[in-house]
Amino acid sequence: MIIGSHVSFKKDQLLDSVKEAISYNANTFMFYTGAPQNTMRSKLDEEKNKEALKLMKENKIDINNVVCHAPYIVNLANNKELDKYRFSISFLTEEIKRCEALGITKIVLHPGSSVGIDRKEALKNIIYALNMVLENDLSVVICLETMAGKGTELGINTEELKAIIDGIEKQDLIGVCLDTCHLNDSGVDLNKFDEYLEAFDKKIGLNKVKVIHINDSKNIIGSHKDRHENIGFGTIGYSTLVNIINDKRFENIPKILETPYVGDTDDDKNRLYPPYKYEIEMIKNGVFDMNLKNNIRKEYKK
Numbered sequence: 001m002i003i004g005s006h007v008s009f010k011k012d013q014l015l016d017s018v019k020e021a022i023s024y025n026a027n028t029f030m031f032y033t034g035a036p037q038n039t040m041r042s043k044l045d046e047e048k049n050k051e052a053l054k055l056m057k058e059n060k061i062d063i064n065n066v067v068c069h070a071p072y073i074v075n076l077a078n079n080k081e082l083d084k085y086r087f088s089i090s091f092l093t094e095e096i097k098r099c100e101a102l103g104i105t106k107i108v109l110h111p112g113s114s115v116g117i118d119r120k121e122a123l124k125n126i127i128y129a130l131n132m133v134l135e136n137d138l139s140v141v142i143c144l145e146t147m148a149g150k151g152t153e154l155g156i157n158t159e160e161l162k163a164i165i166d167g168i169e170k171q172d173l174i175g176v177c178l179d180t181c182h183l184n185d186s187g188v189d190l191n192k193f194d195e196y197l198e199a200f201d202k203k204i205g206l207n208k209v210k211v212i213h214i215n216d217s218k219n220i221i222g223s224h225k226d227r228h229e230n231i232g233f234g235t236i237g238y239s240t241l242v243n244i245i246n247d248k249r250f251e252n253i254p255k256i257l258e259t260p261y262v263g264d265t266d267d268d269k270n271r272l273y274p275p276y277k278y279e280i281e282m283i284k285n286g287v288f289d290m291n292l293k294n295n296i297r298k299e300y301k302k
């Protein structure tokens with residue numbers, strides 16, 4: 001089972017990320033190379049990176065399973081403000097160069113939001129932008145994430161993803177990241193995951209699935225909300241998610257948890273405790289633990 005979670009990328013950069021992943025007993029992880037909401041990026045530290053690679057090797061974390069997440073300020077869909085559109089293209093290019101320098105081979109990207117322009121035009125903008133980015137001779141696969149359909153997001157169904165992928169020249173550098181919360185919120189019944197995959201395979205091809213984000217959802221199917229919940233505590237449920245994780249077709253694909261930190265109470269906004277070590281353990285055990293959140297609170301208060 002290749003499973004990990006979102007981790008931070010702090011002062012010691014990838015080395016901090018690896019250490020955090022190991023503390024969760026994970027064998028993969030996902031990180032942003034800087035704050036996702038701004039463009040400030042620290043200079044990469046080659047020495048620390050070497051240390052990170054060594055630590056990964058020692059702990060059997062294959063760097064090919066490690067995933068970077070593109071910042072969400074990048075919007076390749078809207079070209080109304082040309083400066084912003086051009087900036088998104090160049091910033092994504094820089095992020096991918098950072099991935100390559102770190103040795104990372106996969107970057108997850110939200111396709112974008114149309115904000116006030118026609119959806120078909122928006123899809124064309126994404127295709128143009130991605131082809132521009134991929135013109136640079138880089139070997140990082142861009143994985144388009146399946147989106148919940150919040151606001152004017154694109155990539156909310158297989159047809160839209162296919163439309164983008166079909167327009168990409170370098171086919172070996174484009175893939176998909178399935179997100180279980182987003183699929184549920186976009187209207188996919190994950191209890192019928194086989195049906196979804198069959199249609200996906202016909203339209204896009206299962207070989208394009210490169211990453212899976214495993215999240216439960218706070219909202220009902222088709223809600224278009226995008227609010228993640230801890231595994232087994234949402235509307236998708238533990239067994240459905242574990243079935244997806246254990247699906248033989250995705251045995252070699254990294255599964256990444258992006259579930260929320262746990263607060264002192266369920267509605268506490270001050271969420272302090274990362275749940276990943278405990279969620280990974282619960283997933284491996286194969287049994288849902290109703291008391292997981294309480295146990296996490298207790299563990300961190302020790």
Ligand SMILES: [Zn+2]
Nearest residue numbers: 145179213258
């Ligand atoms: Zn996701």
